[in-house]
Amino acid sequence: MSLRPTLDFLLYDWLDAAALNGRARFADHSRETFDAVLDTCERIAREKYAPHNRTVDTQEPHFDGEKVVLPQATHDAHAAFVESGMLAAAQDYDIGGMQLPYTVQAAANAFFAKASVSIGSNMLTSGNANLLMVHGTELQKEVFALNEFSGRWAGTMCLSEPQAGSSLSDVATRAVPDGPDFESDPLGPRYRLTGHKMWISSGDHELTENIVHIVLAKIPDAEGKLVPGTRGISLFIVPKRMVDVQGQLTGERNDVALAGLNHKLGWRGTTNTLLNFGEGKYPVGGRAGAIGYLVGQPGKGLHCMFHMMNEARIAIGMAATMLGMAGYEASLAYAKQRPQGRPAGPAGKDAAKPQVRIIEHADVRRMLLAQKSYCEGSLALQLYCARLVDEQKTADASTADEARLLLEVLTPIAKSWPSEWCLEANSLAIQVHGGYGYTRDFPVEQYWRDNRLNMIHEGTHGIQAADLLGRKVLMEEGRGMALLAARIADTARRAAAVPSLAAHAKALGEALAQVGAATKAAWSTGDPKEALANAVPYMQAFGHTVLAWIWLDVAHRSLGGDPAASAPATVGRLAAASYFFHYELPTIGAWLNVVETRDPVCAQLPEEAF
Incomplete structure (x- = not known):
């Protein structure tokens, strides 16, 4: 089977992506141009990615003492991806983009993830550049973001540290002003960073001539101390190799050193690194400290x-x-x-x-x-x-x-x-x-x-769950949750008018009510510790309800007004929707029960009892 028919149905029949061409930003496009992008990405994924998925799994990145070595297949796939222009697909024409809808870009990138997620589609590079396009200065955009969109440079995201994985308040990397005139550097206020970052995907390689690290670090207070918590955390551009204001390499290495490669269960084709910032291995201007340029405001x-x-x-x-x-x-x-x-059979099996x-x-x-x-x-x-x-x-x-x-x-x-x-x-x-x-x-x-x-x-799952129940469903006095509930209810109302979907519509309405009741019950005491003790079961039930809604909406569109639609793809989609409603959605009751009762067994079990 092929992914393409499913993508085409979801893009054009369900989401009506072609209607986006009626907006000024996408006026130059048509379904034909969207299809051409999908065709190109499907071909590159088939020719450059899929045949080498096992290769990059078995020939892991290694450090030869000077550089990180990757299989030639990775270099070839990266070059083909860059040539396709997909790094800047959704960007403006005037910076080399295609002004494609992000919907189409996401669909196109699906081919690469399916063919070899380990080779990858450079999501951190495009994400890094997109961040700079929103929060960077004009020169930071020109020097760093545009060179990332062109594929000349790559990008990373450096958050985690050995002692502080997901706990960003415990970040210990320091950033101190680089001299009394640190604010006069045209690339941004200039700091010296020292610290260690871990789990950095694509943190070192030779696929591009430079790597732009986006690094979280704390600026010390007037007494030279790091402020506890997330206050004081600032964001810095730290290039692997130093550059000038024209975006040319100066020939000098920044003080960023590879401390080691992590050898992982999966995603083995992508380098995953420990990086040391400012240890003095590559002193800049004769001094230790990795040069970083402040993005946005301090703190x-x-x-x-x-x-x-x-x-x-x-x-x-x-x-x-x-x-x-x-x-x-x-x-x-x-x-x-x-x-x-x-x-x-009636008489048993006939050997x-x-x-x-x-x-x-x-x-x-x-x-x-x-x-x-x-x-x-x-x-x-x-x-x-x-x-x-x-x-x-x-x-x-x-x-x-x-x-x-x-x-x-x-x-x-x-x-x-x-x-x-x-x-x-x-x-x-x-x-x-x-x-x-x-x-x-x-x-x-x-x-x-x-x-x-x-x-x-x-x-992690726990972090996403705490974000959902602890922040997202409550934000702006629950308005986002109310908007989602309204869309779910609208789908249920429309589907209820179709006899073959009416039972699903009823089940979805009941699930939505259960989620709403559990949300209120979880927060009924106002104690975050009690509310969030079962955040993951809440997220699982919430997610199942969302997916049931998605499936009901897709099923309704699949019928297209014909409740007896019999095309194999339609029959398959309707069966998948029925499976989800019959086998999966009923499970939310057990998850939501512990949320509603704020079941304390996990949170209160004494450590020694484990």
């Missing part, structure tokens, strides 16, 4: 960084989705050709009859349909969020504001739900393969290993 680093983090979270959701989709396609192909067993293909067994079909419901539902969710990005940027003020709020509420789900349930799809793909799925003779074990990272990547 406002997290505000700027969240622009990149939210974009990265949605990209991780897409990566998880497409890894699940790759496993689904592989296990479907295997199930169609693998003979094993015989069906049971004299030939074996049947395993897709004819009900339990194998259950596992395949589960994968389809998880992965295609997730893909629809990711594209829906991408469409909200376009609404936020190009719609009228009221619609744009609604899109902003909806995106805030949905971002934790867009990241976390696929990273849990498309991973489950990968596990089911292994199960469909039986013992072979556990071997490297088939690709599904690698898909599972690659996908296992995504529950941790860009904020």
Whole structure:
């Protein structure tokens, strides 16, 4: 099977992406130009990425004492991606972009994630550059962001530290003014950074001539002390190699040193690094300290960084989705050709009859349909969020504001739900393969290993859950939650008029009410400790409700006014929706029960009892 028909349906029939061409920003485009972009990316992914997915898994990055060495296939794939112009696809014409809708860019990038997420689609580079386009000075945009969009330089995001993974308030990297005239540097106020960063994806490589690190660090107070908490955290541009105001390399290394490579369960083709800033290995101007240029205002680093983090979270959701989709396609192909067993008849099994293909067994079909419901539902969710990005940027003020709020509420789900349930799809793909799925003779074990990272990547499940229940559903007095509930209710109302969907519509309405009641009950005491003790079960139930809504909306559009639509793709989508409503949505009751009762068993168990 091919991803393309599913993408085309979701993009054009469900989300009506072609209608975006009626907006001034996208007026030069048409469905033909969108299709040309999808065709190009599909071809590059097929020719440059997919054939080398196993290569980059087995030939891990290594440091030869001078540089990080990657397989030639990675260099070739990166060059093809840069040549496609996809790094700047959604950017303005005047900086070399295509002014594509982000919805189309997200769909196009899906091909790369599916073909080889480990080679990647340079999401950190584009996210880094996008951050600078919003928060950087004009010269920072010109020197750093534009060189990233062109593919000449790469970008990273440096948050975590060995002693402070997700706890950003414990960041200990220091940034001190570089001399009395530090504010006069045209590239921005100039600081010297010292500290250590860990888990930095693409932190060192030779794919590009330079790497632009976006680094969180604290500026000490007047007494030279780091302020506790997140106050004082600022954001800095720290290039691997020093540059001038024309964006040319000066020939001098910045004081950023590779301290080591992490060897991971999955995503092995992407370098993951420990970096030392300011240790003196590469002194700049004869002194230790990595040169960093302040982005935005001092102490406002997290505000700027969240622009990149939210974009990265949605990209991780897409990566998880497409890894699940790759496993689904592989296990479907295997199930169609693998003979094993015989069906049971009234008189039992007839050993004299030939074996049947395993897709004819009900339990194998259950596992395949589960994968389809998880992965295609997730893909629809990711594209829906991408469409909200376009609404936020190009719609009228009221619609744009609604899109902003909806995106805030949905971002934790867009990241976390696929990273849990498309991973489950990968596990089911292994199960469909039986013992072979556990071997490297088939690709599904690698898909599972690659996908296992995504529950941790860009904020763990627990962090996403605390963000959702602790902040997103409450923000602006619950207006985002109310907007989402209204859209869910509207879908249920429309679907209720279709006999084959009426039961699903009723179930969705009941689920929405359960989530609303659990939200109120969780916060009924006003104690965050009690409310958030079961934040992950809350997020799981919330996510299942969102995915049920997505599936009902997709199913309603699939029928297109014809309740007897019988095209195989339509039948498949309707079956996946039914699977989700029959097998998945009913599970939310157990999750929400512990949320509503603020069950204390996990939070209050004495440590010694573990």
